[in-house]
Amino acid sequence: MDNSTQKMESIVSLAKRRGFIYQGSDIYGGLSGTWDYGPLGVTLKRNIIQLWWRIFVEERDDMYGVDAAILMNQKVWQASGHVDTFTDPLVECSHCHARLRADKLDDPNKCPVCGKEGTFGEARQFNMMFKTNVGPVDDESSISYLRPETAQGIFTNYKNILDSFYPDLPFGLAQQGKAFRNEISPRDFIFRSREFEQMEIEYFVDPEKWEESFEHWRQQVWRWTQALGLPDDHVHELEVSESDRAHYSKRTIDFEFDFPIGREELLGLAYRTDFDLQNIQRVAGKNMDYTIKGTNRKFVPHVIEPSFGVERALMAVLSSAYTEDEINGEKRVYLKLPEHLAPVRYAVSPLVRNKPELVEKARTVYEALKKKYGAVMWDDNGNIGKRYRRQDEIGTPYCVVVDFQTLEDDTVTIRHRDTTEQTRTPVSEV
Numbered sequence: 510m511d512n513s514t515q516k517m518e519s520i521v522s523l524a525k526r527r528g529f530i531y532q533g534s535d536i537y538g539g540l541s542g543t544w545d546y547g548p549l550g551v552t553l554k555r556n557i558i559q560l561w562w563r564i565f566v567e568e569r570d571d572m573y574g575v576d577a578a579i580l581m582n583q584k585v586w587q588a589s590g591h592v593d594t595f596t597d598p599l600v601e602c603s604h605c606h607a608r609l610r611a612d613k614l615d616d617p618n619k620c621p622v623c624g625k626e627g628t629f630g631e632a633r634q635f636n637m638m639f640k641t642n643v644g645p646v647d648d649e650s651s652i653s654y655l656r657p658e659t660a661q662g663i664f665t666n667y668k669n670i671l672d673s674f675y676p677d678l679p680f681g682l683a684q685q686g687k688a689f690r691n692e693i694s695p696r697d698f699i700f701r702s703r704e705f706e707q708m709e710i711e712y713f714v715d716p717e718k719w720e721e722s723f724e725h726w727r728q729q730v731w732r733w734t735q736a737l738g739l740p741d742d743h744v745h746e747l748e749v750s751e752s753d754r755a756h757y758s759k760r761t762i763d764f765e766f767d768f769p770i771g772r773e774e775l776l777g778l779a780y781r782t783d784f785d786l787q788n789i790q791r792v793a794g795k796n797m798d799y800t801i802k803g804t805n806r807k808f809v810p811h812v813i814e815p816s817f818g819v820e821r822a823l824m825a826v827l828s829s830a831y832t833e834d835e836i837n838g839e840k841r842v843y844l845k846l847p848e849h850l851a852p853v854r855y856a857v858s859p860l861v862r863n864k865p866e867l868v869e870k871a872r873t874v875y876e877a878l879k880k881k882y883g884a885v886m887w888d889d890n891g892n893i894g895k896r897y898r899r900q901d902e903i904g905t906p907y908c909v910v911v912d913f914q915t916l917e918d919d920t921v922t923i924r925h926r927d928t929t930e931q932t933r934t935p936v937s938e939v
């Protein structure tokens with residue numbers, strides 16, 4: 510096993526063991542491409558989402574947040590082109606009947622499952638949308654889909670936002686939420702899932718100024734990867750060629766990250782032109798024009814779309830945080846998570862469990878910190894060394910220990926995760 514595969518396996522195993530991420534429906538043998546988040550995983554995920562919302566919605570005055578329904582009128586997906594073109598090429602092995610994504614095969618003539626050669630027929634286009642029926646009648650008119658991107662819930666609300674808020678151009682709508690894709694081959698932990706989350710922005714611009722806005726968002730994407738604590742030299746821009754671009758895009762930059770599984774897409778930045786709003790105008794018969802205030806100049810705005818995947822951000826954060834070192838000759842594993850993302854910020858312990866006065870004092874410190882920060886854990890299991898190792902493994906930046914000296918001078922020991930250094934600090938200053 511090479512180092513990268515080993516690192517990936519260590520992360521997956523840590524994520525399961527320590528309550529970050531479990532295989533979905535594990536108890537029944539699992540459901541491929543689905544993942545459940547445990548207490549630490551859900552907090553880490555929420556911290557990422559909240560950071561995104563703060564940077565791109567709350568800190569700006571040109572952004573409007575929305576939260577659209579996942580189930581939408583089937584016309585949305587007909588107009589957007591997803592019913593006809595949201596497909597991946599599928600081949601089936603005539604020997605073992607494995608169904609595989611044709612464009613991801615290492616050798617297009619050899620089945621990677623059974624090893625037979627020449628067993629694939631023609632690839633057929635497989636639509637990745639999950640189809641369902643809404644209501645008790647199971648016919649063509651009741652068909653709906655689980656949304657494969659959050660973007661369409663934004664486009665369908667563009668007119669509502671125009672009418673309620675009269676925004677100046679350029680302005681954007683932002684949405685975070687679940688998306689579903691019936692991926693042919695879900696793989697690599699949460700990297701390619703069938704149920705995942707996106708954080709998307711549709712930024713409406715004057716068609717003559719799209720390049721300016723594209724550049725603005727390109728810089729903002731770098732701001733985002735830095736806010737996640739990802740090293741710049743692990744993030745790469747890939748100018749996507751015309752033949753590889755999505756059907757709606759005139760320019761796309763994929764931002765890739767050096768994951769342990771290799772360099773892969775972290776997020777995308779696309780120039781979607783007026784493709785979506787024109788389609789809505791045509792199919793829904795509603796005018797999508799924007800009139801520049803104080804003039805008669807009107808047009809259907811063009812769109813710049815930065816599209817962020819939550820799971821990929823989380824996987825990038827986990828893989829750049831995962832660190833192994835040696836402390837006093839002993840191997841240590843820790844997550845060097847940025848403090849603002851760590852699911853637990855402080856762990857509080859009494860030095861020993863069998864001294865009621867220490868436990869009582871530690872409880873007071875714990876409760877005060879918990880009230881202030883929320884993300885604080887009580888940890889009195891095992892000896893202090895074991896507690897440190899356990900907290901290191903989940904990325905807790907600080908362990909606060911109440912000891913006998915605390916009872917005398919109201920100071921505690923703060924042990925720092927990255928350096929393992931211990932400092933003495935007055936309780937009031939923690």
Ligand code: GAP
Binds near residue numbers: 659702775816820
């Ligand atoms: N609205 C544009 C759009 O959906 P995309 O490149 O298909 O574009 C955007 O998806 C982002 O969503 C990707 O860069 C990735 O971060 C995330 N993503 C897409 N498919 C995914 C999957 N199957 N599992 C996890 N994340 C996925």
